[in-house]
Amino acid sequence: MxxxxxxxxxxxxxxxxxxxxxxxxxxxxxxxxxxxxxxxxxxxxxxxxxxxxxxxxxxxxxxxxxxxxxxxxxxxxxxxxxxxxxxxxxxxxxxxxxxxxxxxxxxxxxxxxxxxxxxxxxxxxxxxxxxxxxxxxxxxxxxxxxxxxxFDPGVVNAYARFALDTYFDDVESIDIIDINAGNHGRYFATNFDPEINFREFTSTVWSWEQNQWRANSMFERRQDWNMPVTGMSTTYLTGHDELHSMSQNLGVPNIRFWMSFSEHYINVFTVLNSLGLLSEKPVRTAKGVEIVPLEVVKAVLPDPASLAPAYTGKTCIGDLIRGTRGGQAQQVLIYNSCDHEECFEEVGSQAIxxxxxxxxxxxxxxxxxxxxxxxxxxxxxxxxxxxxIESMNRMGLVTRIQDAHGDRILRPRQESIYEPKPRMLVNY
CATH class of the missing domain: 3.40.50.720 (NAD(P)-binding Rossmann-like Domain)
Structure with a gap:
């Protein structure tokens, strides 16, 4: 111990x-x-x-x-x-x-x-x-x-592992969907370290498709999802950490990560990126001072922790898994929804x-x-x-599942006796 x-x-x-x-x-x-x-x-x-x-x-x-x-x-x-x-x-x-x-x-x-x-x-x-x-x-x-x-990476990896072990004989695809439907009230801010946030989006978007890496540009591929709690949201294919281990460890041919972005975020990001202000490479000013543009942008944007007091709305993050069980097509969504205001009340933070x-x-x-x-x-x-999953359920980060049986809290040890029933699933 x-x-x-x-x-x-x-x-x-x-x-x-x-x-x-x-x-x-x-x-x-x-x-x-x-x-x-x-x-x-x-x-x-x-x-x-x-x-x-x-x-x-x-x-x-x-x-x-x-x-x-x-x-x-x-x-x-x-x-x-x-x-x-x-x-x-x-x-x-x-x-x-x-x-x-x-x-x-x-x-x-x-x-x-x-x-x-x-x-x-x-x-x-x-x-x-x-x-x-x-x-x-x-x-x-x-x-x-x-x-x-x-959470992503982390919880979504565990969701995938649990789904493969419990609900499927074969899995064709895992779509990780990350929706933040909250509002922090600022003109522009990132939900975590701006420097790390922008570095994810300024180069190649890697996804795992047909058992190989596929390269795209940021905001090139769009998908709308109707998620529990947050409703219909627009997301874009994004490169993310968990793809780089799950692709090697799970034997699933298609694993993608989708994140929600507002049009306002995309517009501001595009302007900053086009001006070279999101570059990690040092530049020298007219006064001979060497600076990193991305570090300057980070310095002028709000500290993500400062967003918490005014943040409202909810998040919804989960794995949509498609495959077969017993020769029949199967689809399962395992997810969590978090409330920004409730998080602030408990520990003084925002939901991200x-x-x-x-x-x-x-x-x-x-x-x-x-x-x-x-x-x-x-x-x-x-x-x-x-x-x-059981520990997080007790700690305030409750996991839910949506499948042929409906939408319910996921209690892993009870789900081990899962038997699919022929019922229409939610249409994503």
Missing amino acids: KRNVLIIGAGGVAHVAAHKCAQNNKLLGDIHIASRTLAKCQAIIDSIHEKGSLQSPGRLQAHQLDAMDIEATKFLIRATHSQIVINVGSPFLNMSVLAACIETGAAYLDTAIHEDPAKVCEAPPWYGNYEWKRRQACKDARVTAVLGAG SYTAGVPAVAAAMLIAKGSWDIGEMANVEELDPVPF
């Missing part, structure tokens, strides 16, 4: 993760929060006290850390006796934090794939470029490293941060209990999805 958690990062997802760790500190033990800005870490701790999130009296401590410094990260892990590290800082930190965990024996969790600041949208599969190269090192050190344990932060802590709890403490590296779809 592992105890004591070090959370690296102090943004919106770290805020949620810290609150959820506090709500479960009888199991998880001491909670430490570290980032380059000590004041941000302390603000999260103050919020935990204000909301009364601590399950029982326990240690909460803020630390200043440059997590790119492996030696400093190793020192902090040892000094705090942390046996679980939740890395929800910038994706640029992943490999440094992972190295520190391998060398100290702490379990490692993250919610997004590693990125090189100088490169955008590398050749797929992305995990093969960095994280998977450390698989053997994790195994040799018997270090558990769970990759992409947010909530949906990423809760799963990371659910995964940490499974490592603490031992069921996910596997002593090697794994993506979420390689692990047992049942306790993961």
Whole structure:
């Protein structure tokens, strides 16, 4: 059994993760929060006290850390006796934090794939470029490293694994659909780190189709979906982390990711991109100052965490899986819907941060209990999805299923006796 958690990062997802760790500190033990800005870490701790999130009296401590410094990260892990590290800082930190965990024996969790600041949208599969190269090192050190344990990637991977295990003999396609029907009231803002957000959309869109990688441009392929709670929404094919592990691990020929965008977002993005303001490459100003345009755009846009107080509306994120069972066509939607205002009331965050932060802590709890403490590296779809879904159901991130039986809360252990009935499904 592992105890004591070090959370690296102090943004919106770290805020949620810290609150959820506090709500479960009888199991998880001491909670430490570290980032380059000590004041941000302390603000999260103050919020935990204000909301009364601590399950029982326990240690909460803020630390200043440059997590790119492996030696400093190793020192902090040892000094705090942390046996679980939740890395929800910038994706640029992943490999440094992972190295520190391998060398100290702490379990490692993250919610997004590693990125090189100088490169955008590398050749797929992305995990093969960095994280998977450390698989053997994790195994040799018997270090558990769970990759992409947010919502997407993370929960959607578990949904796919559960669907394949339970509802299908063969699966033809998985469409991951991410709808944010909320309104933050700002002229323009991104729901998570603007720099990371824009890097996803400025280059090649990779999808997995007919068992091979297919390249498209951003906003080239559009699809409208009628989703529960959020209704009819327009989405665009987008490249995303989970495709790069699910394509290798699930044996499904078609896996795509669709994200909703408003016309306003697309217009602003197009102007910024056309002007070169979303470039990650340094430029020199007339005064001889070297700057990175994307970093400037990030600096002038609202901090995603600041959106929470005024955010209204709901999200709907899930997997639409199509295949066969018993020779008959089968279609299943497994999804979650989150309310921005309810998330703010509970932990002071918006729903995008909530949906990423809760799963990371659910995964940490499974490592603490031992069921996910596997002593090697794994993506979420390689692990047992049942306790993961059950934990999130208890923690406020409830999973639902829509199929021939209707729309209901997904209770995984009851679904194991699933028997399809001939009934018309919702038409997507």
